[in-house]
Amino acid sequence: MKVQEGLFLVAIFYLAYTQLVKGQPRKDCQTRCGDVAVEYPFGTSPGCYYQGDDSFNLTCNEKELFFGNMPVINISLSGQLRVRLVRSKVCYDSQGKQTDYMDRKTSLGNLTLSEHNKFTVVGCNSYAFLRTSGVEKYSTGCISLCDSVPSKKGSCSGEGCCQTSVPRGSYFVRVKPHSFDNHTTVHLFNPCTYAFLVEDGKFDFYALEDLNNLRYVTTFPVVLDWSIGNETCEQVVGRNICGGNSTCFNSTRGTGYNCKCLEGFEGNPYLPNGCQDINECISNRHNCSEPSTCENMRGSFTCNCPSGYRKDSPNSCTRKVRPEYFRWTQIFLGTTIGFSVILLGIICVQQKIRHQKDTELRQKFFEQNGGGMLIERVSGAGPSNVDVKIFTEEGMKEATNGYDESRILGQGGQGTVYKGILPDNSIVAIKKARLGDCSQVEQFINEVLVLSQINHRNVVKLLGCCLETEVPLLVYEFITNGTLFDHLHGSMFDSSLTWEHRLRIAIEIAGTLAYLHSSASIPIIHRDIKTANILLDENLIAKVADFGASRLIPMDKEQLTTMVQGTLGYLDPEYYNTGLLNEKSDVYSFGVVLMELLSGQKALCFERPQCSKHLVSCFASATKENRLHEIIDGQVMNEDNQREIQEAARIANKCTRLTGEERPRMKEVAAELEALKVKTTKHKWSDQYPETGEIEHLLGVQILSTQDDTSSRGYDSIKNVAISDIEAGR
Template sequence: MSCKRKDFGWAMILLVTTIVFLVILLGVSFIQHKLRRRKDTELRQQFFEKNGGGMLIQRLSGAGPSNADVKIFTEEGMKEATNGYDESRILGQGGQGTVYKGILLDNSVVAIKKARLGDRSQVEQFINEVLVLSQINHRNVVKLLGCCLETEVPLLVYEFINSGTLFDHLHGSLFDSSLTWEHRLRIAVEVAGTLAYLHSSASIPIIHRDVKTANILLDDNLTAKVADFGASRLIPMDQEQLTTMVQGTLGYLDPEYYNTGLLNEKSDVYSFGVVLMELLSGQKALCFERLETSKHLVSYFVSAMKEDRLHEIIDGQVLNEYNEKEIQEATRIALECTRLMGEERPKMKEVAAELEALTVKTTKHKWSNQYTEENEQLIGGHILSAQGDTSSTGYDSIKNVAILDIEAGR
């Protein structure tokens, strides 16, 4: 009996010791978990402050009426949406960071822009972009859904536009360059209207400062969406000019900036003029393969106009016998937008109105041509059946009358 009691006593001691050890182990694990969570929370808070979260909230509260609800996303949500920032999810990379395709928990597809690690200058640009886009409510501006500031570098979340950029369609290899004149003119009208809205109709006037084909996205219907507002600025109504750091892109940058260091709404007008030239010619804004005096697309257009050889640089896919006048008119607008002196350039609302009027002319000409072709078939068939092979003179005469009637009806 004594041996059994002794064994039982040792078993109890071992059991109690094991329980105490497990309790201590669980306690230590719990404390470590709490400390890790506290450390992660403190780290996220540090990132939030370093990424300008407090400044952003302060600016949003004092920037006037907001047109957008900016959602704050979590770090875990961003990792899950991008499958841990997997390389297969990368949509593009550039000077402002990497853009990923993201899938949120509700299965909605978004574009997530991640700033480059170690580039602190981009933090201000990210804050600025949230601030600017929160003031914009326009169908042709890419929509900002929210941001994540608790990561080492800030993240911005946008609506997903899945048909690439205008640059891709005009110059890239992913898309065949099959944009018709009607497509290009409509895109020009949409971008011009958007810039006119930013300059004149937004709650606070906005200068984009980096208008270029790479910052114009296209959706499935080839509807333009102006993007990348990191370099943009909100300006007071009475402030016509804005001193800035170097922004913009070579080939699109207002030449006045090099002399004055100032950017204003006419700087956007200049950049838009270059975009319009790209739409007309299908050529890049800056190309070192062209002649020395024509490396810049603006110089190329100016020399072509002076030498009466504009037809040589207009994209062959858009120029035809019916739209020559519209092409010449659009070229005139592009050249006015890119005048050397900003004060000689039109305002964006004037440009938008002229292009809108040009759209009406193009639509009328398209209808006129279609109507004439149908009349040719109907009238030609009627005359041939009545007069046989002797109807050619009568056909031309009736065709001319039909055209004159349509011209008079305009």
């Protein structure tokens, strides 16, 4: 009797084991928690969720479903989980004293952040940082500025509210809010900075209510991606958990797989019999036209014709022709031909009208995309040397394979850049401005105007543009070797640039800026010099790119007032505080780039204990304390080039002085870097290394003093910002 009981228990254990292996949940599992349906592979108890991953184990607490400590909104079987995340905030009293602070660290288990979310900051004179970990570390930030309550409703474009995209694939998220002036100037209507993640399209900014208390909302919907395991469909053939009448597809987040029902079936594809046949005839999902009748089939349907009718298409029937009807058929055919001739005439007229409308539409797009603005600016500048090829809309679509996502080279504030292949097989880069943003159109026209007046080997060459499309396009030469940022900090390229490479690249950038400031027909201020805007060709020759933020300086002015624009970490503090733009703003940004070349660190860096703040502050303190070697890239410095690197660091410190008057001009910087190149090629730090006076005599310029007091001139990126709190970001 005991033997029989033992065999019975073994059989029960075997059935339960095979059930879990195949991914089949128990039949007594909870299927609903409050208003949320609990769908397998998720579950609320052992044996009810996919046993290969505890991330699918949810908690039902008082009729509310939780993933960890996050309330669940709904579960999508296509690979998405919607939850609610708590927002972060920092608040101050009227004297600027912090009264409340809350930053959020969230671990998502084996689930990852979806790309269908936005990082959002609400507040005046506020900024926040988002740091994520996943396939790779990613950091970004968002700045919101205003002095009074914005009047626009629903606009989150930087005035009181800003938003930026986030990448997919992150399983750890941290949000940190900050304020530039502790809300002392705006405390009456905005005492706090709020920062949070929210599903794209689920937050509408209303300044009157949101700046005061965010309408008392503390959580926001966020989309998470999930998949089964970490193998592809090809790797789990025969052992995936997809049920009958379903198929496996690789997850878009880059790891694992998901299941979906075959066409003509619906239900839960993760259950053995979860996908059931759809009866199209009952559910009215067929397109059979009378007098045909619908007949359901497994996974599809068919349209049947009644007696005396025949099929003339898959879903319609016509009456069979009998001999006595032949004469009437001839009459019908003659009438049909006559009507066809009339119809053909009508079509020809419609085609002509449509062609006229298309011409008017192209003209509308031409004006909408700034064609009139371009003509006005070119004609208003006197004799013009603009010579830009005009491309057609069809040509652009063919070159980018219909703007396929695989052709995207990069995305930024001014738009998206695609790789294009022209009919002559030449490869170009096609820049597509953002749709419906008037400020982007002005930047697009500005880039055409600036690039058309530059003829320099180290500036990306403009090939043409397209204005007859709904979205304006720029076409310029394709640079094959990525950006300087990629080579210094990215994973796509070997980052072992030699000292000679880095010095030559710095000389080329400095020479280009000196040309733009002093030798161009109209002086040009780039305004956004950074390593991400320096391209490298196959020979590692530097090419300055992205002139969308540039400004032309009239010959009778040395500076002009503009809206502050640039990139955090590279932005000239004097320009940021005053709005007065001159060539010394580019000198500051170049100094930061030179520091990146020397250290291999990002402008806002946190990768070394010696470099826990902005590079400008790091270099200033390291120079003063005689420990420059601690922050220089180990692949660069050696016994033979220490003096050259120290000289380059001194030049970088001089370029990043707090005020523009204390910085050298760009052509002076270029001359000093050329002097370093002479030392590299001719002297190799021998005993015959020429003194400073000799270099001055050779180049006809005054070398900057090596005794500069960098400690009193150091600058921590943005006024009143605690740089130690800033996280690494591109």
